Amino acid sequence: MASAARVDLDGKPIKPLTICMIGAGGFIGSHLCEKLMAETPHKVLALDVYNDKIKHLLEPDTAEWADRIQFHRINIKHDSRLEGLIKMADLTINLAAICTPADYNTRPLDTIYSNFIDALPVVKYCSENGKRLIHFSTCEVYGKTIGSFLPKDSPLRQEPEYYVLKEDSSPCIFGSIEKQRWSYACAKQLIERLIYAEGAENGLEFTIVRPFNWIGPRMDFIPGIDGPSEGVPRVLACFSNNLLRREPLKLVDGGESQRTFIYIKDAIEAVLLMICLHLVLLAYNDDNSSQENPARANGHIFNVGNPNNEVTVRQLAEMMTEVYSKVSGEPTLDVPTVDISSKEFYGVGYDDSDKRIPDMTIINRQLGWNPKTSLWDLLESTLTYQHRTYAEAIKKAIAKPAGTN
Numbered sequence: 001m002a003s004a005a006r007v008d009l010d011g012k013p014i015k016p017l018t019i020c021m022i023g024a025g026g027f028i029g030s031h032l033c034e035k036l037m038a039e040t041p042h043k044v045l046a047l048d049v050y051n052d053k054i055k056h057l058l059e060p061d062t063a064e065w066a067d068r069i070q071f072h073r074i075n076i077k078h079d080s081r082l083e084g085l086i087k088m089a090d091l092t093i094n095l096a097a098i099c100t101p102a103d104y105n106t107r108p109l110d111t112i113y114s115n116f117i118d119a120l121p122v123v124k125y126c127s128e129n130g131k132r133l134i135h136f137s138t139c140e141v142y143g144k145t146i147g148s149f150l151p152k153d154s155p156l157r158q159e160p161e162y163y164v165l166k167e168d169s170s171p172c173i174f175g176s177i178e179k180q181r182w183s184y185a186c187a188k189q190l191i192e193r194l195i196y197a198e199g200a201e202n203g204l205e206f207t208i209v210r211p212f213n214w215i216g217p218r219m220d221f222i223p224g225i226d227g228p229s230e231g232v233p234r235v236l237a238c239f240s241n242n243l244l245r246r247e248p249l250k251l252v253d254g255g256e257s258q259r260t261f262i263y264i265k266d267a268i269e270a271v272l273l274m275i276c277l278h279l280v281l282l283a284y285n286d287d288n289s290s291q292e293n294p295a296r297a298n299g300h301i302f303n304v305g306n307p308n309n310e311v312t313v314r315q316l317a318e319m320m321t322e323v324y325s326k327v328s329g330e331p332t333l334d335v336p337t338v339d340i341s342s343k344e345f346y347g348v349g350y351d352d353s354d355k356r357i358p359d360m361t362i363i364n365r366q367l368g369w370n371p372k373t374s375l376w377d378l379l380e381s382t383l384t385y386q387h388r389t390y391a392e393a394i395k396k397a398i399a400k401p402a403g404t405n
């Protein structure tokens, strides 16, 4: 049976691309690879030091997409194959980074090298070889909101201009240098500025993505199960670990910080639009079509988040407790949460973003994209996955006498 031709937003046929995806073995990379294999004709050169999260796409080699995904075990810090792979591709997507807050203040040098120095050759090779780059930055580049500097009871705090984060007008507000938490945000900001400058001075075609707390299956690791026992992942995995082990969820500094969470599958739709809209430019490069199809993703910085899913971390903990009880059939604990200071949880030099609401004007106008999934629904599918994947392994780990492997 003939399948329908794949078309972009403008109804134009999609030309298969070769994509060099750096950090393809991580949380976002694994979902993006899955989507590209299932729903596009594109080919992926998947670069990472790990491939556990994309094993299901690499094996068996009889899978229908087997000839469209190739894994290259490469550490981009020191591998001469990087430039060749970027040259082979039409588009490079750089996801590689140290991006867990527990590392920012405890391993600031590794954090800065990973997010700035190691990304430099990627930008350079793309620019020198005339290749397009989609670079993953972060919502953390906004730092704290303007409103956070107002008195707690100031009515101005309720005004959107004091807290909504806009790509083209919000300032980047970080703490002092000894607050090493900001090492990550500052490195990400500088690489954004460098990419922007490469675009302005040397014509690099780029898109910068600022993810706002994308969450879902395969995010990070469960300590002691598929990651180090002493490791501290991001909040979804921390709280999942607590729920799986029937421990109270730890609320850092009272869990007052606010976040907006978006389901990974919604967010990946936005990235796909950034990739596919580029195809319009590759396939139709005469003047007329480029007027009809402006480079909607090129030269833009996009917030990708869900402003409707805002909660405090305390509310997130309460909702996850309720959802996990529903999907696991286990009763909730009598004391489901416990407070802990950031110094005890993360160590000295930790600081926090107070509130993160993405402005959606630019992504809406350029790509016509909107998130769909509510926080409750995304937690229900994610915690069902966590329970199915980890509950047995946790039970076995808990049952083992201490010191045995």
Ligand SMILES: NC(=O)c1ccc[n+]([C@@H]2O[C@H](COP(=O)([O-])OP(=O)(O)OC[C@H]3O[C@@H](n4cnc5c(N)ncnc54)[C@H](O)[C@@H]3O)[C@@H](O)[C@H]2O)c1
Pocket: 022, 023, 024, 025, 026, 027, 028, 029, 047, 048, 049, 050, 074, 075, 076, 077, 094, 095, 096, 097, 098, 099, 114, 118, 136, 137, 138, 139, 140, 210, 211, 212, 213, 214, 215, 220
């Ligand atoms: N998940 C989110 O909500 C979120 C939010 C803001 C920003 N981001 C950004 O998105 C990107 C991907 O995030 P993620 O959540 O998938 O993180 P992740 O840690 O799951 O994925 C990053 C991947 O990069 C790989 N990597 C790191 N250094 C490398 C190197 N030197 N060589 C080769 N591979 C290397 C890691 O092995 C990992 O598989 C990062 O740049 C991150 O800063 C993510």
Ligand SMILES: O=c1ccn([C@@H]2O[C@H](COP(=O)(O)OP(=O)(O)O[C@H]3OC[C@](O)(CO)[C@H]3O)[C@@H](O)[C@H]2O)c(=O)[nH]1
Pocket: 099, 100, 101, 138, 139, 140, 184, 211, 212, 213, 233, 234, 235, 236, 238, 239, 250, 251, 252, 253, 255, 257, 259, 313, 352, 353
């Ligand atoms: O057990 C825990 C773990 C964390 N918290 C608090 O939750 C908030 C969110 O923490 P987390 O998801 O780990 O990370 P951030 O949102 O602060 O930062 C990330 O945002 C985007 C990204 O760039 C990449 O993912 C990263 O830097 C926070 O307030 C923690 O203190 C908790 O209470 N208990």
